[in-house]
Amino acid sequence: MPLNSPTPAASLPNAEESHHPWVSGARNHPLPFMGRALSWLALGLVILALALSENFLVFHTLVELFTVGVAVSMAIVANTTYPLSRNAFFLAIGNGYFWVGAIDLLHTLSYAGMGLIGKGDANLATQLWVSARLLEALVLVSSFAFLHRSPRSSWLLAGYGSVAMAQLALIWAGTFPVAFDPVEGLTTFKVSAEFVVITLIVIAGLLIYFNRRFIDPIIRKLVWAALAFTVIAELFFVGYESVDDALNATGHVAKFISYFMLVMALTRTSLTNPVAMMRRDAGIYEAIPEATMIVSRDGVVIHGNSAARAAGAGGPYVQPGSLAGLDVHTLFHDPATPSGKCAACQALRRGDSEYQGDLHFADGRWFHWSLAPFSVPTDDTDPTEPFVHVIFDITWRKEQKSIAERNERQLHRLIRELAEGVLVVDHEGLVRFANPTAQRLLDRSQDRLIGHPLGIPLDVRSDTEMELFGASATMHNVIARSVEIEWHGDQATLLSLTDITEHKRSERRLRLAGAVFDNTSEGIIVTDPQNRIVRINHAFTEITGYDEATVLGQDPRILSSGRHDPDYFQAMWKALAEEGSWRGEIWNRRKDGDVFPAWLAISSVHDDDSGEVYHVGVFSDISKLKESEARLAHLxxxxxxxxxxxxxxxxxxxxxxxxxxxxxxxxxxxxxxxxxxxxxxxxxxxxxxxxxxxxxxxxxxxxxxxxxxxxxxxxxxxxxxxxxxxxxxxxxxxxxxxxxxxxxxxxxxxxxxxxxxxxxxxxxxxxxxxxxxxxxxxxxxxxxxxxxxxxxxxxxxxxxxxxxxxxxxxMESAIHQALKDREFLLYFQPQVDMRDGRILGCEALIRWRKSTGELVRPDEFIPIAEESGLIEPLTNWVIDEATAHAIRWRDSGLELPLLAINIAARNITNPNFHDRIAAVIASAGVPFDKIEVEITESGLMTDPTAAGLNLKALSELGVKVAIDDFGTGYSSLDYIKHFDVNRLKIDQSFVRDIPGATDDEALVRAVIALAEGLGVSVIAEGVETVEQRRFLTEAGCIEAQGYFYSPPVPADEFAALLKTGFITPAKTAPSA
Known part of the structure; x- marks a missing residue:
């Protein structure tokens, strides 16, 4: 394979780029394009001026034929370039303008002086003109419906054609409104139609503005210019008096310019920009550093980028600069492998949608290849579409992998020879690896270890001593430590075991030898004349952490804490030399680094035989005494x-x-x-x-x-x-x-x-x-x-x-002040029997009207009142005020209704709440059975025990209990059995969309059935329509409240309703 040099491993970028159909794929400089276009426009205007100077009919015919030609050209260009440009907006405009051009042609042929259609009837020509302009405006506005769609061209052509044919049918049937009167000139219809066209054109301009981020700036300006000249033309067309006056001529010039601008926009979006996009994509394809080719299903190279041509340049069949027509296997695959057995060639023949793999050449090199289907955006689908074939050298990567595998094998050999036991245990606790030392320490063969549970703790992050007992009654002291690792792609634990058996045996012998000396609770240390430690007792070890094997022969300075300066020890040695003894407080350091206070007494002991001086130190740990002092500070x-x-x-x-x-x-x-x-x-x-x-x-x-x-x-x-x-x-x-x-x-x-x-x-x-x-x-x-x-x-x-x-x-402060200033007031919403409109009761609802007259919505202050705890005094105020109103109604001779009062969670869980409300009701003289407390499900479950005690006490007095917003809180209905509930309130969120919402209908029926089964009443909230009332009554609910009957009203208005005793929807005020 003539691949001259390895290329870096990389993936082929996707050469196909997705664009919105309005957005230019390449930003060409607009000046050359605009300069040529304006030159043609100037030439056209000169021709029109010459024609106008000779004969208006010739001028009119030239303008109209130009616009007809433009309209037909737009249809042809838009349809032929659509598979490449994918510009559905201009496809819609092209198909629509085809019919605009057709009607404009009829208008031209019927114009005064032509006599080809309608014998020069000015009204017919004007009607055809109005028809074309209305269709044109409709096309411009409706085209935006296809901004994000891909419609069929035939559907667009048929749709706009049906509109055009319908207008022509009305014109030829004589039912189209008169547009021009020989005596009066332009009719009101014609002028009005022109302004309708202007309005639609302005709407089209606004739509362009709102969608400007999808539109190439040059195209946007050209379309805006076309719309602007169309509006100018229409303004001239509403004021002319004869068909050949100056206003009419100026309007046609503006129309000419408008169509010219549309031609420019269409040329740029359908021809200039797609060509630029193809050039750019070709440049990207050429710049890809990997050898990238377009290959047919039978393995023939259709095209190759510069990297592919360079890589294949050494082949015997490659001509400079071209790979087309050559066999890809011969060029780029392993020559030692026949194409019939080549994985890449087999994938090509199968037509796999996506395939990739590695090729190993006989000379030792490795290459990675990939295939992906390649398609050109057309309306036709080619079942034998070619493939993009990418190939690049991965020899270095393979070599590095081989080196890593070799290193891993060497590491395994090293681990097997270690003096420490090494094991790998997977996340299920099964042993996956054990070196010979680990097998010896555990007294288990490899067969009894691999795949079996280990049986010892694995979570040992720091050095941990443990004893291992083998099957043959052997025991080993080890230090174990573990660390989390990855083992063959899975999480595992690496456990190391260090054998310290001999070390532990030595320690036991030393402790046994020192047992006689360990007869005191104070630590004892003996040093020789060279100030080396020759003896310690057990207490010394307990206090300092140092055992005898560690400290013998050491200088006592190993206990030094570093807290004392040299003068301190100089005074100590001076006292020993002069007085033979020293005692005092000293800070020592334990073996573990812990510094502790001690009371130390040192005495000099003389050896009569040798005359040498030994020193004996006796000390006690006074940490507890110090700790007692520190504990007071700690507390x-x-x-x-x-x-x-x-x-x-x-x-x-x-x-x-x-x-x-x-x-x-x-x-x-x-x-x-x-x-x-x-x-x-x-x-x-x-x-x-x-x-x-x-x-x-x-x-x-x-x-x-x-x-x-x-x-x-x-x-x-x-x-x-x-x-x-x-x-x-x-x-x-x-x-x-x-x-x-x-x-x-x-x-x-x-x-x-x-x-x-x-x-x-x-x-x-x-x-x-x-x-x-x-x-x-x-x-x-x-x-x-x-x-x-x-x-x-x-x-x-x-x-x-x-x-x-x-x-x-x-807000909290304002609520406090509002309670003092009595700015709160109560509204009452009637509760009625839906069968006859009889008032059964009412719900007291709090409102807040500030001294300034401003109303504060409940949802603004109730949540803050609940958070701050102010809801409790607010609820108490509602109870006091509601019972006071009830007494006033009774004293005025009205029959007391059932009075429902909302109770907050803080109130219902207050142990003294039932005593307070009972005292208020009794003091007001209101019968207990005329009061109903409403509490939400969530409020009940705040503290079910306290709430239950309050509700039970109130029920025993005769006060009724209702569950508000039933169904929106806790799903468990167990609480209904434990609380004395008299009524369930169907939440308005379930009522709002019935009938029609099947889920809500089912929920409402379920609540009604539940209430019937429990023997409690049910009332629906938020009833606002006849259909809701009918559904509820048919379902078995006869009580309701809502704007269908009455909104919440002030106390005096409710008293007026109470006098009648009934409410019908016909008497209900509009909802507020």
Whole structure:
């Protein structure tokens, strides 16, 4: 194969580029194109001027024949170039203008002086003119319907033709309105039609503007110019008095220019731009660095790019610069492989839609090849379409893979010879590899290891000592460690075992030898005259962590903590030299690096035989005494439940972090975290479970942070985190994701599994604040947004949150003030019997009219009242006000209806609520059975126990209970059995689309059937039409409220309705 040199491995870019039909594929400079066009336009205008100077009829005929020719040319060009340009917009214009040209031809032939049609009837010519202009305007506007479609040309031609034929039929039938009167001139119809045309042309121009991003700028300007000249022409055509006056002539000149502009636009979009696109695509194809060819199904090269020609230039059959007609197998495939067995050639013959593979040549080289079908955008489909064949050298890649495989084999041999045991265990816990040392330590052959469970812990991230017992009663002490790896494409664990059996045996012998000396709880150390340790006791080992084998022969300085300066030890040695003893407090370091305080007494001991001086030190660990002192300080700065820093220490740390960030110019992230629905866990599982959850969350937060980060419990279920040393906000977001992942694992609390969820608010120093108070306030605002947006979310602080918080606080303050200023009032919506319109009761609805007269919608203040807790005093006010109105109605002689009052979740779960409402009703003198409390399903389930006690107490007094918005909350109906419910309210969302919405119809029938089965009444909310009333009554629901009967009205208007006792839709005011 004459591939001269390897080319880099790369994939062939797709040579076919998708364009919107209006968008130019190549940005040609417009000046040459516009210059030539304007020259032709000038020549045409000169010819028209000469004709006009000689004879108006000749001028008119030239203009009209030009426009007819343009219209027919547009149809021909648009249809013939459509497979290439795919411009459905101009295809629609071309087919439509064909019929415009046809009518314009009839208009020309019928014009005064021609006498070929209609014997020069000016009205006929004008009617044909109006018909053509109306069709032209219709074509321009309707063409935009095909902006994103690909219609059939025949359908467009037939559609516009039917419109044209219909107009001609009306004209020849004499039913088309008169357009020109010999005496009066232009008729009102003709003038009006011209203005209709102008209006449609303007609409077409606006459509171009709204779709301008899809349109080539030059084409857009040309079409706009054509439309503008059409409008100018129409304006001249509404004012002429005779068919040959100056206005008519000027209008025809404008029409001439308009059609000329359309020809220019059509030429650019259908001819100039597609040719430029082909040139560009050919350039892309030539620039592809891989050998790329168009190949027929039988393996004959149709064309090859420059890379293919260069790669095949060394072949015996290749002429310079051409590959066409040559066999692709001979040129580019392995000559040692017959074409009948060549995978690439077989794929070509099969016509696989997509195929690729590697070719290994006899000379050792490797090439990667791929095939993809190649098609030209035409209306016809060629079943034998050619293929794009790409091939490039991958020899280097294959060599590198071979090297990697060889290295892997060498590594395996090395592992087998290691003195350490090495095992690979897959994610199912089965052994996949074990070297000989591992087999010896486990006392198991390879057959008993591979494919079998290991039987020892795998999650040993740091060095862990363990004992391994073999089948033959052997035991080995090992240090085990593990790491996660990828093994043959799957996740696995690499476990290493270091044999420390002999080391452990030595340790046991030393401990046995020192048992006699270990008879005191204080540590004892003996040094020789060279200040080397010659003896220690067991207590020394327990206190310092150093065993005898480690410290014998060592200088006692191994215990040095580094906390004492040289003067300290000089004083010690001076006392020993002068007095023979020294005692005092000293800080030592244990073997594990832990520094601890000790009380040390050193005495000098003289050897009478040798005269040498030994030293004996006796010391005790006084860490507990120090810890007791430190514990008092710890309690002041740490949370006793979670052992996290408390708010006091958190604020101090945050202040220091901001100071460091100011010096280092780094970011600091402040995270405020709050457990979602923690109160539900406390209430349902108890406080011990809540404490357990807090401890577990604290542990997970602590392990999710970096070394310098800080997490604190700020109180309750709220935590704070400070992240410093950040270069970018992404660092904080990575920590947040780590926290979320850590919290995503379930926690078992009192036998129940729960997944902790936290809402997190984040603010950054310095962009969200440069002092801790501002950062805390902004992080808290972000936390509030996370809570409000659905919980278990992360929100970064924005200024909008401050504005939202300010707005919320303003609304809370306004609600407070409105309660004091008595700005709230009650409206009442009647509840009626749909069979006869009899008023059965009413629902009390709160409204807020400010002192300025402005009405505040309930959906603006009710949610904030619920969040802030103000809903409770608001509900109490509604109860007081509603019962007061009921007494006034009774005192005026009206029969009291059933009065429904909405009760908030905070009220119904208040243990004292039933006592308060009972006292209010009794004090007002309203019969208890005339009061109905409405509570939503979600409100009931906030605290089912407390809600149930309140409802039971109220039911025993005679107060009725209704479930509001039934069906929109909890899907379980179990609560209906446990609460004394008298009535179900079908939510208006189910009523709105009935009849017609089958799902809603089924739900409504199900609620009615459920109510009937439970022996409770049912009422429909939001009834607004006769059809809704009919459906509900036929389904078995006879009670309703809604705008069909009456909107919510003030108390005095409801009293007027109550006097009549009935409401019919005919008496209902329009909905407000």
């Amino acid at each position: 002041a700065h740490y949370d006793p439940l979670t052992e996290l820093p408390n708010r006091l220490l958190f604020h101090a740390h945050l202040s220091q972090s901001l100071q460091r960030a100011q010096r280092s110019k780094n970011l600091v992230a402040l995270l405020y975290l709050d457990l979602d629905r923690f109160k539900n866990i406390n209430d349902s599982l108890g406080h011990p479970a809540g404490d357990q959850l807090l401890r577990e969350v604290a542990r997970r937060l602590r392990t999710s942070l970096r070394g310098d980060d800080m997490v604190a419990r700020l109180g309750g279920d709220e935590f704070g985190i400070v992240l410093e040393g950040l270069n970018h906000a992404d660092g904080a977001l990575r920590v947040v994701r780590t926290i979320q992942k850590a919290l995503s694992e379930a926690v078992v609390l009192e036998g129940h599994q729960t997944v902790p969820q936290m809402s997190i608010g984040v603010s950054f120093y310095p962009q969200d604040g440069i002092d801790q108070d501002t950062l805390i306030r902004n992080a808290d605002a972000a936390l509030y947004r996370a809570k409000s947006a659905g919980r278990n979310r992360v929100e970064l602080y924005t200024e909008e949150m401050t504005e939202s918080a300010t707005s919320r606080m303003t």
